[in-house]
Amino acid sequence: MDEAAGRTRTERLAAEIAEAIVTGALAPGHRLDEQALADRYGVSRTPVREALRQLGTSGLVEMRPRRGAVVAQVTPEQLAELFVAMAEIEATCARLAAQSMSPLERRRLDALHDAMADLAASDDPAAYARANTAFHGAVYAGAHNAVLADFALGLRRRLQPYREAQFRLAGRLARSHAEHGAVVAAILGGRAEEAHAAMLRHVTLVESSVEGMLVREAGGR
Amino acid sequence: MDEAAGRTRTERLAAEIAEAIVTGALAPGHRLDEQALADRYGVSRTPVREALRQLGTSGLVEMRPRRGAVVAQVTPEQLAELFVAMAEIEATCARLAAQSMSPLERRRLDALHDAMADLAASDDPAAYARANTAFHGAVYAGAHNAVLADFALGLRRRLQPYREAQFRLAGRLARSHAEHGAVVAAILGGRAEEAHAAMLRHVTLVESSVEGMLVREAGGR
DNA sequence: TCTTTCTGAGTTGCATGCAATTTCCGGTGC
DNA sequence: GCACCGGAAATTGCATGCAACTCAGAAAGA
Secondary structure (H helix, E strand, O other), X not given: OOOOXXXXXXXXXXXXXXXXXXXXXXXXXXXXXXXXXXXXXXXXXXXXXXXXXXXXXXXXXXXXXXXXXXXXXXXXXXXXXXXXXXXXXXXXXXHHHHHHOOHHHHHHHHHHHHHHHHHHHHOOHHHXXXXXHHHHHHHHHHOOOHHHHXXXXXXXXXXXXXXXXXXXXXXXHHHHHHHHHHHHHHHHOOOXXXXXXXXXXXXXXXXXXXXXXXXHHXXXX | OOOOOOOOHHHHHHHHHHHHHHOOXXXXXXXXXXXXXXXXXXOOHHHHHHHHHHHHHHOOXXXXXXOEEEEOOOOHHHHHHHHHHHHHHHHHHHHHHHHHOOHHHHHHHHXXXXXXXXXXXXXXXXXXXXXXXXXXXXXXXXXXXXXHHHHHHHHHHHHHHHHHHHOOOOOHHHHHHHHHHHHHHHXXXXXXXXXXXXXXXXXXXXXXXXXXXXXXXXXXX
16 A cells, blocks of 8 residues: 555644645635545544644644634734744754854855855745755754754744745845855854854844735735 | 533543653653553543644653554653753743843742742742742743743643752752842843843753752662 | 564554534524 | 524534554474
């Protein structure tokens, strides 16, 4: 049989539904009917229920007892809090990375950053977004703390639809790369507080960029 | 019927099992047999399974597909990472609190800290531990960021058995209160970086205290 | 004696069924 | 027109049942 990546149906379901949510295929506020999902994926309600409960704990889905589950909707205030939290945790990772990255890890981070210069210049948002994920992942890994890395990854996932859109803004790629440059320089130089400040500024600028987009969208209609 | 606090059986089960884990009634590594838990709480396996999956996502329980669930065991390395993560996130909350606490929140934090002086002097570890939870909770709340507060609370819960034990060490209460004093002074004075440093130092000292205990325990047998 | 294979008991994963609750909708009174 | 109120349909929460898998231990072989 098609024993795909995941082991149990519940796990595969949780992964698929999470993917559908973060890519925007399932819009925030969308009602998650158990029977409908079961039919859609050709399973019974039991694994669907378990997957939903799992997603509920991770924050992607809001579970309302006896009233069904919906795709978590983020108010503008919550969106701001999510960005602040991500900025702070990523900045913390950057500070720890500056203190404890191995020479090999530093060289790899530097190489990754160099490679992204071309992607930024060629103005390919999708490719840059992928490389960007790898770049931030390298910083998390360099912090040598799985707990913080998990938190940061979870937040990145939840904010993915918002972050991705802003890469298409004119000139955003080049500025993003420049901000990364400041982070890399501080980490390679072992200047912990500077790395913290640079990463905090970088993520905060992403937030501003996203907020600007949302305001313009809201105003445009 | 005894419609307790929780709404559904699954939620109440999750809360009860989590409580049993953090209080140490269920030891790390303990096998969580679905049928046994179902019998123990007088329900069927279905809500037990859903509760376990939820606890698995939050990190209290390790889910091994087709091989059952066990109470998550933390290696010394993971314990250290959990403490570092908690220290960093609490320190971040303290910095944000120093920047954005309202005057009312500041007065309450100050009052809470004052009240704890007596508890520390009377050497009542249990009462101090409860007040300590309220104190740190006030700092999270003052950061005005529900995401970071959630992370911090989750980490506090997971580390509770370890933190609680060290309050019984001679003189630890007085030192803890003194460390809190540095945090409070910095927050009330709006000195963000100082608040960060003071909280980081406080939690790091708790970690050292716990590690010392563990080393002595391991050596004692 | 140690390794390997096989068998069976025990457990998990999932499907199905039913009761309780919520939600939807038409009707009634104001 | 609007609020209020049944009652039916729909949906969730949970129990139960069965198949598949895991693991322990016995039996066979080296």
